[in-house]
Amino acid sequence: MELNARVPAGPLEKKWDTHRFSNKLVNPANRRKYTAIVVGTGLAGGSAAATLAEQGYTVKAFCIQDSPRRAHSIAAQGGINAAKNYQNDGDSVFRLFYDTIKGGDFRAREANVYRLAQVSTEIIDQCVAQGVPFAREYGGTLANRSFGGAQVSRTFYARGQTGQQLLLGAYGALSRQIHAGRVKMFNRREMMDVVVADGRARGITVRNIITGEIESHEADVVILATGGYGNVYFLSTNAMASNVTAAWRAHKKGAGFANPSFVQIHPTCIPVHGDYQSKLTLMSESLRNDGRVWVPKKQGDTRLPADIPEEERDYYLENKYPSFGNLVPRDVASRNAKEQCDLGKGVGSTRLAVYLDFADAIKRDGEATIFKKYGNLFQMYQKITDSDPMKEPMMIYPAVHYTMGGLWVDYDLMTNIPGLFAIGECNFSDHGANRLGASALMQGLADGYFIIATSVAHYLGTNKLDNISVHDQAFIDSKRSVEDRIAKLLKNSSGGPAGKFTVDEIHKELGKLMWDNCGMARNKEDLEKALKELPAIKQKFWDYVYIPGDTKEINQSLERAGRVADFLEFAEIMIRDALTREESCGCHLREESQTEENEAKRDDKKYSHVSVWEYSGEDAEPKLHIEPLSFENVTPSQRSYK
Amino acid sequence: MSSINLTLKIWRQQNSDALGRLETYTLDNVNTDMSFLEMLDVLNEKLTKESKDPVAFDHDCREGICGMCGAIVDGVAHGPEKEVTLCQLHMRHFKDGDSIVIEPFRSRAYPIKKDLLIDRSALDRIIQAGGYVSVNTGGTIDGNAIPISSQKAELAMDAAACIGCGACVASCPNGAAMLFTSAKISQLALLPQGQVERKQRALAMVEQMDKEGFGNCTNAKECEAVCPKGISIRNIARLNREYLLAALTEG
Numbered sequence: 001m002e003l004n005a006r007v008p009a010g011p012l013e014k015k016w017d018t019h020r021f022s023n024k025l026v027n028p029a030n031r032r033k034y035t036a037i038v039v040g041t042g043l044a045g046g047s048a049a050a051t052l053a054e055q056g057y058t059v060k061a062f063c064i065q066d067s068p069r070r071a072h073s074i075a076a077q078g079g080i081n082a083a084k085n086y087q088n089d090g091d092s093v094f095r096l097f098y099d100t101i102k103g104g105d106f107r108a109r110e111a112n113v114y115r116l117a118q119v120s121t122e123i124i125d126q127c128v129a130q131g132v133p134f135a136r137e138y139g140g141t142l143a144n145r146s147f148g149g150a151q152v153s154r155t156f157y158a159r160g161q162t163g164q165q166l167l168l169g170a171y172g173a174l175s176r177q178i179h180a181g182r183v184k185m186f187n188r189r190e191m192m193d194v195v196v197a198d199g200r201a202r203g204i205t206v207r208n209i210i211t212g213e214i215e216s217h218e219a220d221v222v223i224l225a226t227g228g229y230g231n232v233y234f235l236s237t238n239a240m241a242s243n244v245t246a247a248w249r250a251h252k253k254g255a256g257f258a259n260p261s262f263v264q265i266h267p268t269c270i271p272v273h274g275d276y277q278s279k280l281t282l283m284s285e286s287l288r289n290d291g292r293v294w295v296p297k298k299q300g301d302t303r304l305p306a307d308i309p310e311e312e313r314d315y316y317l318e319n320k321y322p323s324f325g326n327l328v329p330r331d332v333a334s335r336n337a338k339e340q341c342d343l344g345k346g347v348g349s350t351r352l353a354v355y356l357d358f359a360d361a362i363k364r365d366g367e368a369t370i371f372k373k374y375g376n377l378f379q380m381y382q383k384i385t386d387s388d389p390m391k392e393p394m395m396i397y398p399a400v401h402y403t404m405g406g407l408w409v410d411y412d413l414m415t416n417i418p419g420l421f422a423i424g425e426c427n428f429s430d431h432g433a434n435r436l437g438a439s440a441l442m443q444g445l446a447d448g449y450f451i452i453a454t455s456v457a458h459y460l461g462t463n464k465l466d467n468i469s470v471h472d473q474a475f476i477d478s479k480r481s482v483e484d485r486i487a488k489l490l491k492n493s494s495g496g497p498a499g500k501f502t503v504d505e506i507h508k509e510l511g512k513l514m515w516d517n518c519g520m521a522r523n524k525e526d527l528e529k530a531l532k533e534l535p536a537i538k539q540k541f542w543d544y545v546y547i548p549g550d551t552k553e554i555n556q557s558l559e560r561a562g563r564v565a566d567f568l569e570f571a572e573i574m575i576r577d578a579l580t581r582e583e584s585c586g587c588h589l590r591e592e593s594q595t596e597e598n599e600a601k602r603d604d605k606k607y608s609h610v611s612v613w614e615y616s617g618e619d620a621e622p623k624l625h626i627e628p629l630s631f632e633n634v635t636p637s638q639r640s641y642k
Numbered sequence: 643m644s645s646i647n648l649t650l651k652i653w654r655q656q657n658s659d660a661l662g663r664l665e666t667y668t669l670d671n672v673n674t675d676m677s678f679l680e681m682l683d684v685l686n687e688k689l690t691k692e693s694k695d696p697v698a699f700d701h702d703c704r705e706g707i708c709g710m711c712g713a714i715v716d717g718v719a720h721g722p723e724k725e726v727t728l729c730q731l732h733m734r735h736f737k738d739g740d741s742i743v744i745e746p747f748r749s750r751a752y753p754i755k756k757d758l759l760i761d762r763s764a765l766d767r768i769i770q771a772g773g774y775v776s777v778n779t780g781g782t783i784d785g786n787a788i789p790i791s792s793q794k795a796e797l798a799m800d801a802a803a804c805i806g807c808g809a810c811v812a813s814c815p816n817g818a819a820m821l822f823t824s825a826k827i828s829q830l831a832l833l834p835q836g837q838v839e840r841k842q843r844a845l846a847m848v849e850q851m852d853k854e855g856f857g858n859c860t861n862a863k864e865c866e867a868v869c870p871k872g873i874s875i876r877n878i879a880r881l882n883r884e885y886l887l888a889a890l891t892e893g
């Protein structure tokens with residue numbers, strides 16, 4: 001596997017300009033002769049499909065949901081970063097770049113991150129022009145807030161629905177191109193395979209979710225914008241259909257998978273309340289600005305929070321990290337919550353929760369002030385849990401939230417398969433080992449609106465592509481392999497469900513294995529144990545999974561089974577990736593790699609690199625490749641929050 | 643937390659062409675902390691184990707924002723709670739021994755695909771007809787170049803909060819898509835960016851609405867009552883003004 005990042009030469013601030021100038025272009029009159037497939041219509045895919053069509057390319061866009069407007073991006077709440085420096089508080093492109101690189105614990109490529117910061121300002125202009133109703137100051141200018149511990153106010157927002165409004169902006173642009181006939185939209189399609197012919201990505205194989213038909217689609221380039229894989233843990237804050245299937249199938253066709261073990265675990269989610277639970281709900285991080293986190297000092301204390309006197313409470317974050325207190329970064333807050341619960345001090349019926357208490361803030365600022373700040377969130381919490389945070393402490397627990405790992409891409413966002421691009425959360429490119437709040441939306445739109453079209457033009461301008469048709473052998477083979485796999489999934493079903501397992505039962509088992517052993521704190525022993533236990537779960541799935549119904553109809557159990565089958569394969573490289581990275585970095589504590597004060601210890605000598613996995617066949621061990629990272633414009637520093 | 647026993651009457655229909663009917667299921671020990679969709683998950687696990695076909699229903703975010711879920715529960719779109727989607731409705735709002743009737747959103751413009759799962763692509767086509775500002779990517783002016791009063795921005799946001807679930811259509815005695823269409827028209831009519839195409843937009847979206855077979859508004863206000871995002875029918879009044887003005891001057 002060849003990993004050439006193709007980072008342009010020259011000084012950091014000039015790279016993107018130089019690159020755009022030296023890249024090949026496609027004459028406007030010729031563009032419509034080229035077809036681009038875009039899989040996914042979230043922020044990344046929606047913006048990419050619209051932009052490519054505006055420029056004149058023929059575009060086919062695909063999504064799982066019944067409408068492109070429903071992609072998982074819709075759920076993002078907090079906001080989107082941009083280096084506008086509207087607040088005149090010292091922000092700049094370089095500062096946003098620096099914060100992102102540092103936030104990622106120096107595990108991302110400088111050039112990509114710098115470009116992200118550069119184009120961030122154009123994103124805001126674009127969205128405003130589309131009619132995105134961002135929050136405004138009384139004078140009519142755009143409002144900003146500081147988010148996720150940033151020292152400048154650079155986050156733009158539309159109430160608590162920023163992702164929704166940005167996505168609807170992109171959906172509008174996409175709808176306009178659908179209307180103009182330049183984008184053909186395929187809703188309710190699930191991509192099952194990338195078709196590679198003569199070493200290039202030339203199309204995809206999809207399942208029509210309504211008819212069950214397996215369809216082939218050809219193109220000159222294929223762009224994956226299929227989001228993150230957090231659902232490998234079963235429970236996460238991701239939407240139910242979020243999956244690794246598209247990325248994993250690309251991986252099996254030769255695309256490198258980078259840093260699969262880099263997963264972000266968000267500290268403030270509503271705790272699990274029962275084994276029927278289907279997903280976890282995020283509560284905004286801003287709550288930690290006024291809430292105090294605590295657990296009872298005594299293990300197994302079942303008293304109501306109000307009955308636990310002050311001196312018997314442990315405000316563990318404030319005690320352990322006096323200067324940051326409750327505002328320590330996500331990973332530190334998450335890890336400590338888990339640690340308290342593991343010590344038997346968890347609260348609530350499952351004992352897997354800690355308190356987030358607003359009583360002191362209410363005493364200090366008054367009920368009205370606190371309610372004005374957090375009323376929305378409190379109501380949402382109350383709707384779900386039936387408990388009022390104005391009266392009793394909230395309960396929170398960490399949950400899987402975002403995946404920094406993804407398909408390996410070069411500076412052009414192209415995977416190592418020529419003609420196959422990956423944008424948005426499904427690539428690995430910008431967030432290193434930890435993503436800053438409000439930066440995923442920024443990256444999705446940067447990739448889709450401002451970067452991918454340059455890459456596509458360059459690829460088409462430099463390569464002569466053969467004519468292709470869906471009747472070619474590569475398409476026929478791909479279709480057959482997809483059909484065979486579906487038949488294999490359904491093979492246990494004839495004998496009825498007795499003695500068998502449902503898809504969800506096995507998915508939950510996988511999720512537990514990953515959460516317990518490949519979550520926020522990891523060690524060699526547990527990871528090796530997980531690697532040993534994984535094949536048995538996989539075997540159980542293939543031997544005993546029971547899927548009702550048929551393939552030539554709407555079959556939601558079959559859809560889920562296909563995704564779980566891929567998660568089961570993918571989990572292996574996650575665990576292996578975690579195992580080989582014997583350092584703590586970003587979101588993850590590697591228990592063997594700690595400072596004397598039990599804080600995360602990064603090891604730049606050995607691990608200042610991207611780990612890229614190559615698929616080597618069904619029963620063969622995956623191969624690890626390395627893309628070394630070099631830092632010429634920033635000096636990697638160790639984090640400290642004490 | 644407690645648990646309740648339920649009788650569920652659910653619309654079962656194999657596909658668009660098949661005849662549908664209500665089937666009765668009993669489900670015991672339903673934890674009242676469950677969401678409505680989690681209750682359906684539990685039913686589906688049970689049906690699967692009994693070698694029966696699970697109930698097909700749409701859902702994705704389960705946070706009340708994607709607009710994918712929805713069903714008529716005891717005659718009301720998204721069920722008895724105000725301003726929540728079906729995925730955010732919790733079983734604590736039901737009582738032990740309740741019998742609950744669950745049907746798909748119904749409308750001439752929403753073909754049933756299977757059970758509770760419907761085709762709402764007509765709503766997408768209304769947006770495609772003009773529910774956007776026609777700007778290409780790039781070359782836009784600075785975001786702060788045109789000041790917008792925070793009041794205007796908030797009003798636009800109120801309308802923009804629509805999640806496109808389509809409950810409004812399913813609840814309207816005339817099957818009108820006025821609340822949905824008016825939300826987008828209002829958002830863009832309120833903002834300076836939407837002014838240039840204001841008239842064409844109103845004409846084109848209303849024309850598409852009629853083409854899809856949606857009915858007319860007779861002020862029944864059922865749409866507002868069931869809207870999970872609290873979209874106000876004042877938006878319909880605005881749409882009517884916008885349309886009239888456009889028809890008079892452009893038509």
Ligand SMILES: Cc1cc2nc3c(=O)[nH]c(=O)nc-3n(C[C@H](O)[C@H](O)[C@H](O)COP(=O)(O)OP(=O)(O)OC[C@H]3O[C@@H](n4cnc5c(N)ncnc54)[C@H](O)[C@@H]3O)c2cc1C
Binds near residue numbers: 045162228401440
């Ligand atoms: C609750 C929550 C809150 C968040 N808040 C913020 C925030 O405030 N700020 C921020 O910056 N980030 C936030 N994030 C992260 C951010 O929302 C996501 O990282 C981002 O939206 C991902 O966008 P995307 O376009 O890459 O993918 P997605 O939006 O996930 O879109 C994926 C698309 O791919 C399609 N797809 C997937 N698989 C297939 C397949 N096999 N075949 C066909 N189509 C497929 C889907 O249908 C969908 O259209 C939040 C995330 C969550 C979960």
Ligand code: FES
Binds near residue numbers: 703704706708728729
């Ligand atoms: S599942 Fe998204 S709104 Fe209900």
